[in-house]
Amino acid sequence: SAVISQKPSRDICQRGTSLTIQCQVDSQVTMMFWYRQQPGQSLTLIATANQGSEATYESGFVIDKFPISRPNLTFSTLTVSNMSPEDSSIYLCSAGFQETQYFGPGTRLLVL
Amino acid sequence: DAKTTQPTSMDCAEGRAANLPCNHSTISGNEYVYWYRQIHSQGPQYIIHGLKNNETNEMASLIITEDRKSSTLILPHATLRDTAVYYCIVRVALSNSGYALNFGKGTSLLVTP
Numbered sequence: 001s002a003v004i005s006q007k008p009s010r011d012i013c014q015r016g017t018s019l020t021i022q023c024q025v026d027s028q029v030t031m032m033f034w035y036r037q038q039p040g041q042s043l044t045l046i047a048t049a050n051q052g053s054e055a056t057y058e059s060g061f062v063i064d065k066f067p068i069s070r071p072n073l074t075f076s077t078l079t080v081s082n083m084s085p086e087d088s089s090i091y092l093c094s095a096g097f098q099e100t101q102y103f104g105p106g107t108r109l110l111v112l
Numbered sequence: 113d114a115k116t117t118q119p120t121s122m123d124c125a126e127g128r129a130a131n132l133p134c135n136h137s138t139i140s141g142n143e144y145v146y147w148y149r150q151i152h153s154q155g156p157q158y159i160i161h162g163l164k165n166n167e168t169n170e171m172a173s174l175i176i177t178e179d180r181k182s183s184t185l186i187l188p189h190a191t192l193r194d195t196a197v198y199y200c201i202v203r204v205a206l207s208n209s210g211y212a213l214n215f216g217k218g219t220s221l222l223v224t225p
Contacts, residue, residue, distance in 0.1 A: 001158070033212060042199075043156065043215040092155050100146075101213055103155035 004104035023093035028073035031096035130187040134200030
């Protein structure tokens with residue numbers, strides 16, 4: 001299996017600011033994914049981030065709002081830009097490893 | 113993408129087997145059935161997956177019907193720590209970057225003393 005860590009684990013941010021979430025995997029992986037889980041809801045895929053290529057975004061998510069970096073095979077970042085209270089969610093990163101996805105613990109974001 | 117149908121909630125007594133059903137009648141021949149669970153305020157945890165044969169690991173067993181239109185996740189001896197939302201997911205292929213998971217609403221399992 002792959003062990004995934006995220007930083008920060010939680011944050012409270014002001015409207016209009018940006019937050020960058022870091023995701024670290026203990027193994028080299030080709031595919032990493034970013035999900036959002038709004039309060040009381042299931043997970044929604046934001047984008048897929050493969051090392052060496054541009055991230056691929058799902059419908060309803062755009063690069064200007066959620067820029068993603070993937071500088072190497074063990075690390076990725078997701079930035080939530082120009083935040084509004086509607087961005088208050090749990091943000092989760094995951095990695096594809098041996099036909100399975102493993103998830104990090106999540107970043108709990110509250111935007112005031 | 114194949115969709116899944118799960119009961120909204122289930123109860124199970126501690127120490128008994130928990131049998132969680134999932135319907136995936138439109139599954140394609142090359143799609144796998146994955147099970148994850150999410151304990152409150154934690155990231156989803158992988159449990160088990162299978163294509164057509166029954167599978168067992170240290171956490172659970174997965175029983176897939178012969179026509180592959182439904183499956184059952186079995187937790188043989190449920191404990192209070194198994195209280196979680198359980199997601200049955202049929203894996204879909206993205207167009208240019210491999211595989212992703214579409215999470216539905218899942219089954220909220222409550223294990224009671």
